[in-house]
Amino acid sequence: MTVHSPEARAGRPTGDDRAAKRDRILDAAERVFAQRGFFTAKVSDIAKEAGVADGTIYLYFKSKDDLLISLFESRMERVNGLLAAAVAGATTPRAKLMAFVTAYVGMIAEQPTAAEVLTIELRQSTKFMREYSAQRFGELLRLLAGVIAEGQAAGVWSDTVPAPHAARMIWGMLDELALAWLLGRDGGGRRGRKPPPSADDGGRKFDIVRAADWVGALVTQGLERRSNV
Amino acid sequence: MTVHSPEARAGRPTGDDRAAKRDRILDAAERVFAQRGFFTAKVSDIAKEAGVADGTIYLYFKSKDDLLISLFESRMERVNGLLAAAVAGATTPRAKLMAFVTAYVGMIAEQPTAAEVLTIELRQSTKFMREYSAQRFGELLRLLAGVIAEGQAAGVWSDTVPAPHAARMIWGMLDELALAWLLGRDGGGRRGRKPPPSADDGGRKFDIVRAADWVGALVTQGLERRSNV
Amino acid sequence: MTVHSPEARAGRPTGDDRAAKRDRILDAAERVFAQRGFFTAKVSDIAKEAGVADGTIYLYFKSKDDLLISLFESRMERVNGLLAAAVAGATTPRAKLMAFVTAYVGMIAEQPTAAEVLTIELRQSTKFMREYSAQRFGELLRLLAGVIAEGQAAGVWSDTVPAPHAARMIWGMLDELALAWLLGRDGGGRRGRKPPPSADDGGRKFDIVRAADWVGALVTQGLERRSNV
Amino acid sequence: MTVHSPEARAGRPTGDDRAAKRDRILDAAERVFAQRGFFTAKVSDIAKEAGVADGTIYLYFKSKDDLLISLFESRMERVNGLLAAAVAGATTPRAKLMAFVTAYVGMIAEQPTAAEVLTIELRQSTKFMREYSAQRFGELLRLLAGVIAEGQAAGVWSDTVPAPHAARMIWGMLDELALAWLLGRDGGGRRGRKPPPSADDGGRKFDIVRAADWVGALVTQGLERRSNV
DNA sequence: CATGAATGAGACTTCATTCAT
DNA sequence: CATGAATGAAGTCTCATTCAT
Numbered sequence: 001m002t003v004h005s006p007e008a009r010a011g012r013p014t015g016d017d018r019a020a021k022r023d024r025i026l027d028a029a030e031r032v033f034a035q036r037g038f039f040t041a042k043v044s045d046i047a048k049e050a051g052v053a054d055g056t057i058y059l060y061f062k063s064k065d066d067l068l069i070s071l072f073e074s075r076m077e078r079v080n081g082l083l084a085a086a087v088a089g090a091t092t093p094r095a096k097l098m099a100f101v102t103a104y105v106g107m108i109a110e111q112p113t114a115a116e117v118l119t120i121e122l123r124q125s126t127k128f129m130r131e132y133s134a135q136r137f138g139e140l141l142r143l144l145a146g147v148i149a150e151g152q153a154a155g156v157w158s159d160t161v162p163a164p165h166a167a168r169m170i171w172g173m174l175d176e177l178a179l180a181w182l183l184g185r186d187g188g189g190r191r192g193r194k195p196p197p198s199a200d201d202g203g204r205k206f207d208i209v210r211a212a213d214w215v216g217a218l219v220t221q222g223l224e225r226r227s228n229v
Numbered sequence: 230m231t232v233h234s235p236e237a238r239a240g241r242p243t244g245d246d247r248a249a250k251r252d253r254i255l256d257a258a259e260r261v262f263a264q265r266g267f268f269t270a271k272v273s274d275i276a277k278e279a280g281v282a283d284g285t286i287y288l289y290f291k292s293k294d295d296l297l298i299s300l301f302e303s304r305m306e307r308v309n310g311l312l313a314a315a316v317a318g319a320t321t322p323r324a325k326l327m328a329f330v331t332a333y334v335g336m337i338a339e340q341p342t343a344a345e346v347l348t349i350e351l352r353q354s355t356k357f358m359r360e361y362s363a364q365r366f367g368e369l370l371r372l373l374a375g376v377i378a379e380g381q382a383a384g385v386w387s388d389t390v391p392a393p394h395a396a397r398m399i400w401g402m403l404d405e406l407a408l409a410w411l412l413g414r415d416g417g418g419r420r421g422r423k424p425p426p427s428a429d430d431g432g433r434k435f436d437i438v439r440a441a442d443w444v445g446a447l448v449t450q451g452l453e454r455r456s457n458v
Numbered sequence: 459m460t461v462h463s464p465e466a467r468a469g470r471p472t473g474d475d476r477a478a479k480r481d482r483i484l485d486a487a488e489r490v491f492a493q494r495g496f497f498t499a500k501v502s503d504i505a506k507e508a509g510v511a512d513g514t515i516y517l518y519f520k521s522k523d524d525l526l527i528s529l530f531e532s533r534m535e536r537v538n539g540l541l542a543a544a545v546a547g548a549t550t551p552r553a554k555l556m557a558f559v560t561a562y563v564g565m566i567a568e569q570p571t572a573a574e575v576l577t578i579e580l581r582q583s584t585k586f587m588r589e590y591s592a593q594r595f596g597e598l599l600r601l602l603a604g605v606i607a608e609g610q611a612a613g614v615w616s617d618t619v620p621a622p623h624a625a626r627m628i629w630g631m632l633d634e635l636a637l638a639w640l641l642g643r644d645g646g647g648r649r650g651r652k653p654p655p656s657a658d659d660g661g662r663k664f665d666i667v668r669a670a671d672w673v674g675a676l677v678t679q680g681l682e683r684r685s686n687v
Numbered sequence: 688m689t690v691h692s693p694e695a696r697a698g699r700p701t702g703d704d705r706a707a708k709r710d711r712i713l714d715a716a717e718r719v720f721a722q723r724g725f726f727t728a729k730v731s732d733i734a735k736e737a738g739v740a741d742g743t744i745y746l747y748f749k750s751k752d753d754l755l756i757s758l759f760e761s762r763m764e765r766v767n768g769l770l771a772a773a774v775a776g777a778t779t780p781r782a783k784l785m786a787f788v789t790a791y792v793g794m795i796a797e798q799p800t801a802a803e804v805l806t807i808e809l810r811q812s813t814k815f816m817r818e819y820s821a822q823r824f825g826e827l828l829r830l831l832a833g834v835i836a837e838g839q840a841a842g843v844w845s846d847t848v849p850a851p852h853a854a855r856m857i858w859g860m861l862d863e864l865a866l867a868w869l870l871g872r873d874g875g876g877r878r879g880r881k882p883p884p885s886a887d888d889g890g891r892k893f894d895i896v897r898a899a900d901w902v903g904a905l906v907t908q909g910l911e912r913r914s915n916v
Numbered sequence: 917c918a919t920g921a922a923t924g925a926g927a928c929t930t931c932a933t934t935c936a937t
Numbered sequence: 938c939a940t941g942a943a944t945g946a947a948g949t950c951t952c953a954t955t956c957a958t
Contacts, residue, residue: 039268043953044920053919055955064953134412158450161443165435168409169402169447176401177394183363206394214390218398221387222450247942272928282944287929476921497726501949511923516950592870616908619901623864623893627905630863631856638855641821664852672848676856679845679908730932731941740940742934751932
């Protein structure tokens with residue numbers, strides 16, 4: 001008779017165990033998708049990376065697509081939660097905006113693999129992915145639009161640009177800077193890719209944290225030089 | 230007896246014929262990729278759409294990947310050419326910037342399918358696509374960065390944000406607005422997708438041409454209200 | 459409760475199981491190659507003959523080429539082993555030679571399908587097959603050449619013909635007789651072939667076992683009539 | 688009006704022209720088959736080698752198979768003719784046998800490409816090739832068997848081995864030696880193949896012409912040393 | 917619950933053959 | 938007769954998913 005772990009002895013693992021293994025698979029999928037891309041990644045790659053059997057994946061996820069969606073949900077939940085918390089921690093519209101921006105670039109700097117998956121891989125894929133994407137990014141965009149609208153209502157910001165579109169634009173800046181940084185990092189993008197020859201396109205090895213200031217500057221005053229202010 | 234060109238006399242299609250069929254295949258691929266996505270699209274779908282046999286595709290392109298890359302090159306060449314022409318037709322940095330922005334949104338409005346492929350589908354796919362992408366978008370970004378740098382050098386614009394990164398940010402705004410518009414259109418995104426439930430995220434049915442003004446406004450003065458101007 | 463081996467307990471097939479299925483596929487390939495020829499045989503034919511799914515083949519062999527090579531290796535190993543054993547069981551050079559010859563024709567008589575594949579199909583195919591072929595047949599030829607050389611060294615046989623070439627020649631006789639017999643059998647060659655009209659070419663329905671005597675006679679005394687011996 | 692060659696003026700080429708082009712295609716096929724093997728060779732390769740368009744092949748041959756068969760017929764006709772002539776030029780059975788053998792090895796030495804195709808490539812291929820092969824080689828074998836039978840009838844040779852089988856055996860020797868020589872030549876076998884490592888198997892760089900003596904010796908006296916003769 | 921061997925649908929690609937010029 | 942672009946049937950191989958152990 002062999003000695004068994006408590007869980008095995010009890011006949012079935014606790015919910016915690018189940019959740020933990022699910023997370024292990026999600027983490028593995030994150031790494032594999034970041035490295036190979038969604039379509040190129042094989043389910044068995046993910047299984048190997050997670051240290052489980054191929055079939056086990058299907059005990060936790062309905063399909064490869066479901067795995068992708070679950071990963072997306074999981075990461076966006078985290079992102080949306082952090083951003084909401086950051087915004088909630090500030091008082092004025094300007095402070096809220098900067099909190100949003102700073103929190104986002106901070107997240108990218110700290111979890112580049114997750115960011116890579118969100119920024120690059122998760123946008124591909126199958127048609128129905130697009131819906132989930134729109135929905136979850138919608139949350140993020142509404143949070144940001146709310147901050148803008150608040151500032152416009154308070155008279156702090158001009159309402160030349162409707163708040164939802166202003167939010168899109170700011171998000172676009174952040175996203176593009178994130179993309180540039182992610183692809184510019186050593187080992188960024190997929191493995192084995194040769195570095196692009198040009199170096200002067202702002203795409204390589206800048207400090208992503210500074211991006212917060214750039215966005216702040218552009219939103220605050222545009223590119224204009226205000227000599228008399 | 231009619232006079233024939235040497236090629237016609239020999240019964241051989243002219244170079245023009247060849248190029249025309251190649252273009253027909255590229256156009257078909259554009260539509261199919263826009264509809265199904267690169268990985269999901271089957272070569273035989275493209276052949277059917279182009280009205281040729283499957284094997285014919287391979288007389289013009291080495292592989293499915295090659296077809297994608299060729300499509301990308303073809304469309305980016307067109308885009309880069311138009312943008313460069315637009316910029317060249319303006320004199321001051323501000324005018325050049327607005328020419329760039331206006332030209333881009335105009336292009337999207339007029340050729341949404343092409344835009345969809347460039348904005349959405351062509352960013353996916355295999356690792357080596359990434360390189361091509363970086364290179365060709367780099368051209369576009371360098372053009373824009375040149376305009377910014379010129380304005381900064383002329384003292385028109387602040388150099389708080391380095392020109393290459395400012396270019397990225399402006400591009401990000403445009404790109405995100407384009408994406409929102411493309412996905413928001415009826416029939417935008419892939420067929421068969423259900424419309425996202427939320428309507429207040431700025432993602433639906435706005436006039437993309439107005440985006441030029443929004444970008445102009447944000448770049449010119451940020452979001453700030455200038456009470457004393 | 460029965461006692462299981464570790465593998466059985468884990469629900470995993472034993473190495474024996476794996477080897478057995480591999481062999482089943484090799485046997486199926488042998489039959490299909492013998493019937494259709496390597497290039498004409500479809501992987502799915504082999505799968506059907508083996509009673510497995512198409513994809514299963516690729517769990518055991520890297521490619522169709524690999525399957526061919528593996529089959530060749532497997533059969534040549536068997537042949538070389540048997541011949542070496544036969545030779546080792548004899549003492550004088552003459553006895554060794556006859557043992558070699560007898561063992562080979564015996565093998566052909568008992569396993570005509572395997573012989574057909576070795577003698578006919580496995581000599582075709584891709585360029586790299588040729589190398590394997592040369593190497594494995596080389597083993598066989600060296601064994602035979604060794605016997606000849608031994609007899610020449612012992613003064614039993616003339617060294618008019620260098621041993622390696624004498625070995626080639628003897629092998630050629632055996633091979634040609636084997637080929638004639640294999641093609642002459644009912645059902646020999648590929649299915650569906652019409653019987654050649656001529657019957658007097660020695661190619662049909664003789665007893666392959668007698669070939670051993672013929673080879674023995676020719677090697678021993680040539681065709682000469684020795685009236686005075 | 689342009690000036691035309693006589694044939695063109697006449698509206699159709701002479702039979703000689705047609706035969707000449709057919710031969711050009713056969714020669715090209717011989718080279719391509721020798722280099723790439725029948726199955727691997729593409730019809731368009733042969734067309735290019737022959738300097739004609741792909742479709743032209745089909746004006747002279749019904750199919751790729753037909754081309755192979757025609758090539759085989761053409762070459763075997765030549766071989767059989769030469770051998771028959773050689774035999775006819777000799778008087779005694781022994782002389783006839785040696786004439787046969789000598790003529791054959793001479794042919795190999797002088798036209799190795801043709802020999803390679805006959806000895807190696809033409810034995811592969813489709814099922815119906817086998818019939819043609821049997822038939823044409825049958826001619827050759829019957830010629831040889833006739834010589835043997837004549838010698839046996841004359842009491843020159845023992846009839847231990849029936850003439851048709853003796854013919855097979857002699858042919859087997861020749862064929863195997865030819866094969867060894869062809870594969871052993873530099874550039875023998877298909878291009879790009881690495882040389883087999885072993886050198887002592889008699890397979891490399893011997894003088895094929897000497898093979899005639901070896902066959903003569905073996906047939907005349909076997910391997911036996913005849914001390915008392 | 918976990919395993920991983922087996923499945924088999926389906927994709928890309930090749931190439932012998934045709935036929936309009 | 939000659940051409941060679943076009944055809945499309947067919948084969949190899951991959952990989953998401955299942956299920957017996």
